[in-house]
Amino acid sequence: MKNPESSLDELLHTGYRYALSLSHNPTTAEDLLQDAWVAVLKAKGAPPTKAYLFSAIRSRFFNLYKRERLLSVVSLEDADYSDLPEVTYSSGDFDFEMLGKALSMLKATERELLFLSAVEGYTAQEISALTSLPRGTVLSLIYRSKIKIKRYVYEMNRGVLP
């Protein structure tokens, strides 16, 4: 059985990471988490579930950055990846700083979906339910995000990008 203290810690850190995936800014992520945390405590009178906290953080983020919602999406079937060539190199090419920069190049929704999939282990269907995006769009965006990251790292290593 988990210690309530540690599960609360875990929830806060998870919430922070999710907020970070949306904002890609530690200070904004802390603000989002705090704002959502206080709001759900007022509403429920008790620490929320992870899904509830994520939902609160998400709605606050998109209220703050409404333009992010205008993200254009392409379904997996219609996607044109001709501009995103597959690249091949070793995982040693990835360093922490470079990955951070690569993630910063993604749109908030792309980072969010990648986070939910790669870190939280959510299925496309679960992500679809959480984000209200069609499952096909979720799969498309995750796939496209990975290609973008790989391409960025490839070009960084070639010295193409500053």
Place this chain on the structure above:
Amino acid sequence: MSNDSVEKHVNKYYMVQHLNSSVATRLKSISESSVEDETPVVPLARWPWKKIGIASSFLLLVMIVTQVLYTTYSYHDALVMRIVQEVELNHKKQFKSDFVSTDIQALAVAMNKLEFKLKLPTQMKNTGYQVTGARYCSIQGEIAAQLKLREDTGAVATLYVTKLNNQFIAIPQQSQVRDELSIELWQEAGLFYSLVRVAE
């Protein structure tokens, strides 16, 4: 490098990110104080609208009933006041009797326009009152008999008798003194009576 390996790196990238410990401590303390001290604020959408609706309906019903009762009692009060003023005024005019008789039965026969059978109320039988005559009058538009009575003391009293219609039926027995006159109102056997006499 496969897309899966990208996921692994992304996972590592986020898993090493931690919330500042001071922020975490502050948020935990907020949650503890919230659980211990605060009553949760219920969002507007989760207010018990059904209960509020029932309570509002009940309150509205109470208000309507109160208003109806108030209006009814006000109406009855006003009606009593009008009757009292009317019988008092007629008593003071001391009109001559159109039918002169000391026999109530004879007066009842003579006053054939009345829509009821004229008779003395129980409480006035075998008392010191003597009928001396009568005339037609009206009380609040209802045809009535105005009987002139003489008391043992010689004082003149006036008894009004009319049919107990929908207006008068709601008026309870009562008496009041106005301008040294005692005015009584009561119902008996389908008739409405009013006696005006000198107050004792």
